[in-house]
Amino acid sequence: MARRRATSRVPGLSEHIFDEALSAQVIIDGDGVVTGWNAGAEKLLGYSPPQMVGQPAAGLLADEIDEEGLRSLAQLPRWDGRIALRHRDGHRLEVNVLAHQRAPDGGRPGEWFLVSALTGLWPEPDDDALASLHHEHASGCLVGLYDTGLRLRRANEAWQRDLAVPPDATRGLRLREYIDHPEMDRVERSMLRALETGEPQFLEVYARASGESREHAWSVFVTPLKGEDGRVQGIGLAGHDITEKYWAHKRLMLLAEASTRIGSTLDVTRTAQELADLAVPEFADFVSVDLLPSLDGAQEPSPGTPRGPVSLRRVAHRSVKPGTFEAVVVPGQVDSYPDGSPPVESLRSGRALLHHATDPAITEWTARDRARSVTVRDFGVHSVMTVPLTARGATLGVVVFIRHQHPEVFREDDLVLAEELAARAAVCIDNARRYTRERATAVTLQRSLLPQALPAQAAVEVASRYLPAGGRAGVGGDWFDVIPLSGARVALVVGDVVGHGIHASATMGRLRTAVLTLADIDLPPDELLTHLDDLVARLSAEGRDAVRPGPGAETAGDVGATCLYAVYDPVSRHCTIALAGHPVPALVTPDGAVKLLDLPIGPPLGLGGLPFEATDIELPEGSLLALYTDGLIESRERDIDVSLSLLRQALAQPSASLDNLCDAVLAALLPGRPADDIALLIARTKALDADGVATWEILADPAAVAQARKDASAQLAAWGLEDAEFVTELVVSELVTNAIRYGEPPIHLRLIHDRNLICEVSDASGTAPHMRRARTFDEGGRGLLLVAQLTAAWGTRQTAEGKTIWAEQILPVNPLAGFTMLDTE
Known part of the structure; x- marks a missing residue:
């Protein structure tokens, strides 16, 4: 059996301050075997550490303890009293013992730490010093006096009452010995600094008192006690309970963190998960977020909750335990909650509810649901809160907070905090839901305005891709077209309306219709862009006239667009191209050479007054033309020249089909979701025999x-x-x-x-x-x-x-x- 010597040394403390032999310290493991024995224990009972480590502790008792007493003792976090022990030489000793039960650590079973003071002959500080120290601090403070060995000599009634230890059990012990908590090391270091420097010290301590489930906070004042000659004769320790202030601060911090962590994206699922991630483990041991399935569609949530069982879809959950074993429902699954269950009652009443595991609302619910009943029993769930998610007068779902590992049950102030967190999350979820619905509407509109299928024609073989922007950018106004013209010719069009949103999509639809109409009358590319430029200028003027303060003001104003219009004739193999502020196309010749065409780029559409110039080039049969919008090559992560180089490299790779080539281009330039809309059109030219x-x-x-x-x-x-x-x-x-x-x-x-x-x-x-x-x-x-x-x-x-x-x-x-x-x- 591994031997561990009991020690209470604080790192960095002077060795001459602490005399280990002034208190007997013994460590007993869960099987009743001694694993630690110090010099004080040897002085008290006469056994050296090698003689006792590994031996049953029961052999030290002068009187036997019955089994019932041992079982009751095992349930206590701490025990104090007098024990009859047998000295090595055989005589009987009555000793005051303070015993702390330590929680399991690092896979090792729990153990008991026993301590007993051996002091009692030292002179105690006089009552005047204690009265003076008490006078310096407000009534109700915990006040203790320590000698120069930092051992407790006197304590006031508040100290004994709040720590729940009698004077006989603590007198002569160090703070670290009668409060078995790592935070006491900090306090003892402050006491040592006050002893060595003669200066007062202040610190805040956070610890859970023995036998309590709630963590306490204390402001601790360490005062050196000096005699008439100015020498430090002892240390005064005064503690003030600031637990309520501490927990109020923690709640405010959690709410402040919620304002930055919840709603970081306009995604319903991620927003719900952010709420669960925030609350676990700081606030709860398990959190689930369930939404009404009706929110999956485009309709608005109903103001009320239907009678009878309510179906809810699990959107997110989180547990302190890896694997989330407490969950009965997996994310995405719809579960039915019976009438009268706490989640349904919260939904219908619109109020947050707090229940203990023994409340009828919980026991009746779990009695009808075996899976939940097993979870409550196996995990030891002791308190539950159900909070409705309500935003803008509509009920979206419910959040369930559960504690089973956290020793403290939920309180009323926890319920208030849960309501605040749920209210913040509900607004973010509703915003995300509205955004998702509006974005889906805008994308549907945009896709309906794009060509649903490329028309049949014999001049070119084509493949295309359209990718809407990701994130918060919203839908844009990119479009492409393949338009059959007279004489077996074909027009290739790629355009981009500046901006995002429904207004940009609607403008794109108007411009695309205009291009189709102008192409139908066989206008040359430069003339077509001139007419399109006039249209954009008129739309901008209409938008400026329509701007009014209000919710829709952001959809009006100037209209800007770029466009590329090319006409290819398979008889002559000539292609005429005109640009209006648009990126130049890339040409891949049959021998595999790739270049960006050197073409005059006219001004963007809508500026007016400047002519557009068309360029006629002869293309070998089998040439590739790659037309695209700026979203393909513009990126915050790299320079545009790098993007153009990647584009040329991707186009130079041999590909079995144009569809594969489109995918290769997107993979080379877009590792993730695009920040802007992208339209890509690749055409392979044919020549008429x-x-x-x-x-x-x-x-x-x-x-x-x-x-x-x-x-x-x-x-x-x-x-x-x-x-x-x-x-x-x-x-x-x-x-x-x-x-x-x-x-x-x-x-x-x-x-x-x-x-x-x-x-x-x-x-x-x-x-x-x-x-x-x-x-x-x-x-x-x-x-x-x-x-x-x-x-x-x-x-x-x-x-x-x-x-x-x-x-x-x-x-x-x-x-x-x-x-x-x-x-x-």
Whole structure:
């Protein structure tokens, strides 16, 4: 058996001050075996430490103790009284003994620390000194007098009453010996400093008195007692109970900590967990936070609680024990609480309730719930508080505070503190719930304004990603689009509205609609951005006019946006790009080289007055264009040049698909949730086979119409599109006739066969035809109406040389199959 010598030395104290032989100290383990024996014990009973360590302590008793007495003794935290002991030489001794039961430590079982003073022959300080010391301190203080060996000589009634020890048991003992607590080491060090310096000392002590469950706080004054010659003759110790002030301060500190720790994010689950983490272990041993399941949806919580059992969803809990074994419900699970149970009563009454484990409300509830009954029994739950979570007049859920390991039961002042914590958490949870709901609404709005699916087209292969901002930023105004244009061309669009929130999303929707409309009339990129710039300027003016003080004022004001608009033609493999304050795109050529295009960047949309410039570049077939918003490359953690370098490296990696490439780009630049919205669009260019395009120059002579029809028919036969011959001849005849009659040479006819069949007639005139409905006796005016009826789409676009009129047929369906061809000459 390991030997441990009993000692009460305080580190750093002078050895000549403390005479260990003036008090007998014995340590007995839980099996009644002596494990510690000091010189004072040897002086008292005659046995040396080697003779006693490891021996049964019962052998020292002069009288036997019955089993019932031993069992009752084991339940006490401390005991004092007279014991009859047998000296080594056999004579009997009656000794005053003070015994402290120590809690288990470090896996070792509990033990008893026994001490008995051997002093009694020293002269005691006179009553005048005690009276003088008592006079210096307020009535009710605990006052004790110590000699120069720091052993207690006298104590007032308050000292004996509050410490619950009789004078005979403590006289001649050191403070550390009759109050077995580590804090007493601090007090003895202060007493030593007063003894050596002659200066008074002050300190605060926090300790739990023996047999009490609540920790006490004391302000302790250490006063050197000097004689007429100025020499220190002893030490006066005065203690004032400041427990209520101490606990009030702790409650205020806990509330102050709650203001910084609860509600750090706008997340309901995390906010609830922050409440549980704050309360355990400082305030409770187990805390659970349950919310009404109706809060999971978008509806507002009802003002009342329904009758009968109430279902609650466990959102968070915390325990002093690893694994949270007290929990009957796991987070995310919905449990039913019976009518009359404390959580339901708190919900319905809107009041916090405090119960002891023996209260009928607890016993009746657990009697109907075996799992909770076992928990209460096995963990020794002794007090419970249920506090409703109420915010803005609505009940959100309930918080349950439980103590089982903490020795002190909950009190009324604890209930007040629990209400304060729950009230603070309820507001934060309600804010998080409202934010989550509003954010979900905004994200839904934003996603509804984005393209739900990219349209089918043959010019490019595309993949896209959209990531909303994380954290408190809210939804933004980033968007992208792929817009099929006439002549098998395609427009690629990426834009970004400045700001976040529903206003930014709504503005994005308006700008996207405007781009779709302007693209539909085939405006060149620079002209399209000019019209978009005018729109943004008008929206800004409307926003400034609409600003009024009030809750919605933050949604109005200036509107800013950036945009990239590119048009790619798979026939010529040319791409025309214009920028309005937007990041330049990255180009990956078929050989794997990556570069950022050197393009003129115009001003952001909304500034007005400055032109936009379009740049035309020829792209090899299979080139990659990466278009993105600034959220992809702008970061607080790194410089933008570093981000652009990472972007180039990610794009240079070979990838099986564009979707994989998008994921690789995001993984390289975004290790976590983005701080800003991100739109990413990657397009791989295709080139239309030369065999799929046929072009003819048409003479400005009406007789050339017939030849144009024949050439078109022959080309359709070569493509195997005989079923489209009738409609195509009709379209060619009408468009060529209009160009000859109203346009200017040179006139060209072009047929494009990709996934559809496109017929285009170009001339040098800038005048565009308009479709009108012919009246009954009109001889003309039916041509374009007929073209519009027989084709899927038609339109006009301006070119640098004039205009192009086009019509597109869906293959292979022929809407007039079986009709007879009429000569329209």
